[in-house]
Amino acid sequence: MSLHPSLQPYADAWTHAAEAISQLVTPLPDREWNRATPCRGWSVRDVVSHVIGMECEALGDPRPIHTLPRDLYHVKTEPQRYMEVQVDVRRHHTAPEMTAELEYTIIRRSRQLRNEYREPDTEIRGLLGRNQTLHDHLRSRVFDTWVHEQDLRAALATPGDLDSPGSAVVRDMILDELPKIVAKRAGAAPGSAVVFDVGGPVEFLRTVRVDANGRGTIDGSPSLGPALTLSLDWETFYRLACGRVTPESAAGEIKAEGDQELADAVLREIVITF
Structure with a gap:
């Protein structure tokens, strides 16, 4: 069994954006990971941490047990707190640690997508504990990953992929x-x-x-x-x-x-x- 044909465009689009992110950040020295992005409150490191964290959750990995600091001014709602855990837990990771985890996560997720056999309308447990169809889940992961690729491009002054899948x-x-x-x-x-x-x-x-x-x-x-x-x-x-x-x-x-x-x-x- 393999990915349903109607889901393949989403897998291809996600792969394109995820690999673009990897290519953007792999050469960066440590200091560049602290650059601010258009995503409020998040640095380059934070955006990459979010992408890693969300894909790890999609893979079924347990969420980190982590208490957020009280002084995160950009975190105001429960969904924001949910997202911030995967980000804050990686805030002191080095550039090599970040790129290694990102690359490994992309490999794991790509393998999962290649082996996905379920129908598009299959209900799965999505982010924030909400049920959604497999179709909507993959579609939302493309949306999130592409937008964050553009956040990184803006932060690093490396425009591109505005017309990518x-x-x-x-x-x-x-x-x-x-x-x-x-x-x-x-x-x-x-x-x-x-x-x-x-x-x-x-x-x-x-x-x-x-x-x-x-x-x-x-x-x-x-x-x-x-x-x-x-x-x-x-x-x-x-x-x-x-x-x-x-x-x-x-x-x-x-x-x-x-x-x-x-x-x-x-x-x-x-x-x-x-």
Whole structure:
């Protein structure tokens, strides 16, 4: 038995991003591991620790028994505390220790994926103890790993892979959330439409339409007379959705035509992860 064909693209995208991370950090001297990343409160070492820790949990390894310090200003919620344990437990690891563990974890996880025989809709225990399908689990691991690859690239001034296989997964996961963001969180009026015109390495146009009952749907056709059109590049789009930039700091990269109050609400509510 081997990985279900519908899951293979996720395995390939995860492998690409994970190996890119390894290539980025393997040559780094110890001092470079302390560089800040766009992920709030996390250094290069912390981001790599998180990637290692999450994949170890996916492999079924027991979580570390570790008490977090009280002075971690960026840790405010229970999910953040959950994630921080795998990070803080590695904060004093050396560069060779980090790269060795990362390489070994990638080898183990790649072997697990090659030998995965379960169906995509199989329920498994995911992160935070929540059940999810194998499909959703692998999809979320691609999202997380690709975004953190970009965090490291930003910290190390080594741009790239904006159009790698993981980017398509990240795009689709953000797009899945847009109807709720526009219709519910931003409060777009029934009967209105919001167009997202995104250019750059990952290019697309999507329209979120709000029906008479206030429910949002999304499609790829243009809208005649939308309430709002947001035009921006792919890098700005994903960074906004992942909380890496604020609408204020990215204002020069965003063109909003139409209802400015709605534009402010959509850009404020577009964050789906941190």
